[in-house]
Amino acid sequence: MALPETRSEQLARALEDDICAGRALPGMRLDEQVLAQRFGTSRTPVREALKMLAAQGFVEIRPRQGAVVVGLDVRQVLELFEIMAVLEGLCARLAARRMTPAERADLLAVHAECQRLAVAGDPDVYYAMNTRFHEVIYAGSHNRQLEEETRRVRNRLSPYRRNQLHQLGRVAKSVQEHDDVVRALLEGDPDRAETLMRRHIGIQGDSLSDFVSNMSTPQAAPQTPPQAALAGALGRPTMAR
Amino acid sequence: MALPETRSEQLARALEDDICAGRALPGMRLDEQVLAQRFGTSRTPVREALKMLAAQGFVEIRPRQGAVVVGLDVRQVLELFEIMAVLEGLCARLAARRMTPAERADLLAVHAECQRLAVAGDPDVYYAMNTRFHEVIYAGSHNRQLEEETRRVRNRLSPYRRNQLHQLGRVAKSVQEHDDVVRALLEGDPDRAETLMRRHIGIQGDSLSDFVSNMSTPQAAPQTPPQAALAGALGRPTMAR
DNA sequence: AGTGAACTCCATGCATGCAAGAAGCGCCAT
DNA sequence: ATGGCGCTTCTTGCATGCATGGAGTTCACT
Structure with missing residues (x-):
């Protein structure tokens, strides 16, 4: 049973992998077009993959502002x-x-x-x-x-x-x-x-x-957008309670 | 902060609600076109909503076969x-x-x-x-x-x-x-x-x-495609939110 | 009649097109 | 120089179009 995997699923797995492996750092912008080109598809499957990752908490999609890798404080x-x-x-x-x-x-x-x-x-x-x-x-x-x-x-x-x-x-x-x-x-x-x-x-x-x-901030090194990442990367020692 | 909600998010919430409230029963087929018409949008946001629900385990999408409400045994x-x-x-x-x-x-x-x-x-x-x-x-x-x-x-x-x-x-x-x-x-x-x-x-x-x-089994037939009982349950126009 | 195969039809998966909103930039005024 | 404001441009969100693959149907054959 060769379960045929759709592009969007492949993309979702690949992106999740990038995030887990630290290749995509928290705060990093995930541009639809760039990803589409990188994976050789159109934006549609990319968008669907991003929606899936968003539903699982890996990325955050701000309407009209694109998707970024979730940065947890x-x-x-x-x-x-x-x-x-x-x-x-x-x-x-x-x-x-x-x-x-x-x-x-x-x-x-x-x-x-x-x-x-x-x-x-x-x-x-x-x-x-x-x-x-x-x-x-x-x-x-x-x-x-x-x-x-x-x-x-x-x-x-x-x-x-x-x-x-x-x-x-x-x-x-x-x-x-x-x-x-x-x-x-x-x-x-x-x-x-x-x-x-x-x-x-x-x-x-x-x-x-x-x-x-x-340490105040370990290795917050954003990729494409120079500043976005740090906000999420471990920054403030605001210890709860 | 009036965060503008996208259609796909609205749809995702509405569908999740239908599932949780028992208006969409396990095994029920979720037809993209039908949903699109019901909510007055195109298939695109519907698809994105379904992908999100799939990522959270509420529906299952079998490639080329459409989405069904997950039926748990x-x-x-x-x-x-x-x-x-x-x-x-x-x-x-x-x-x-x-x-x-x-x-x-x-x-x-x-x-x-x-x-x-x-x-x-x-x-x-x-x-x-x-x-x-x-x-x-x-x-x-x-x-x-x-x-x-x-x-x-x-x-x-x-x-x-x-x-x-x-x-x-x-x-x-x-x-x-x-x-x-x-x-x-x-x-x-x-x-x-x-x-x-x-x-x-x-x-x-x-x-x-x-x-x-x-009792043998509560209600719906889970895995084997239970045919389109959906028209009935999803047919209510009270779905919109 | 039952079984199997080919055909048709249709839903899905993906590509593309278009409009609206946001980020960036340059100009003007203070 | 600095701050505010309008414009440009680019990206996203959604609509639409098209090809693929599956399911159901029909028909031939055993």
Whole structure:
């Protein structure tokens, strides 16, 4: 069943990918014509793709003013981390009860790989495997809706997480937290698995918040329009509450 | 700031509303031309609206085959309830710590109104106030992202929840559960508030699951193209907004 | 009669055209 | 020089046109 993908879907995926991978920075203007030319189509599928991304919160479309990559301020990022924590926590809870033996084996394998890469020391390589680790747990929840939802929030946060692991010692701590989670999962302890996972994600939020309040602005580097980006990029340490 | 709303956004909201209110049933075909005529526009904004709804999971667009209102099977509904439980639980947890005095007063007022309507006995009227009750707690979380996310999941579930409260005694139990939640919230006990709210939502899932396993299937035929029953439901000119 | 295939028709996907609104710019006045 | 104002231009939002592919129908064949 060769499901034929429409141009607009392809574009939506490509653009989402650009945003998640940090190739399209927050605040960057997404010009319909430019994109249309770049992808060799007309503006119509581009517009439809942008509408889809807007509906998912990746871009913002201001009427008559075009689309820009959504720039989250610190507060919004922390808000998303709060959501992320409970969603991943639920994944872990359900996974503790529902993972098949094969999935458990998978989890162990990926976790072992994480440990290996943690020692190896390249945060970016670890980052990729870390993603796979979490994906295994999403799948282990056997809740497809949850899986998608969690992945979506993760993707929305990804531009703001890339540098997380570059913090000194963060990789080592991360893999240790994984280890605790894995243990709870394999022992089939849903409560503990959920709690540990929530804490694991929560720590990332905290660590980000520290990071931000130390440096004023990390790397706000807008592409085409010289100033637009910074507004959204992590700027004011307006810590909520 | 009179933000000018585009046609496509209006359409998206109107259609989402139709779906949530049960005027557009799962499986129903959404014909671009018909909608365009009904709303007095061309197909373009209709298409963009459908793309947005598709991105949010309200409709499914099969290439070259048009858009249909997504029909969730029992399993998917239960999956969404699992998500809903933790999201609402988080709302309650955060609200317990963050609600302002004014918001607490609001909560009490709405809760009192719920109690009154519960005795009055009309489930549909109670349903509306019940929604407001939960909305107050969403807002009390002081987490905008969470608020939107929770509302989105709630909306996706709404076609499947409308009849929930018609179950015998469900309204009374619901309001009792609310009462417990309110107490925890006002006492500022985040853990208890979260736990109670999770249970409150979880019960709805269970109750639905009972309901479904008793009766064969609620209403529409989901996956297999159920033909154009649409003319009837969407035929009302009351759709415009 | 049942099955299968080709044909027709039509909805969708995409391209293009056009009008309205916003951003940028230059001119004038203070 | 600076601030305000009108104009130009460009982009977006929407309408329309056209080609593709699917679904239903009809007809031939077994």
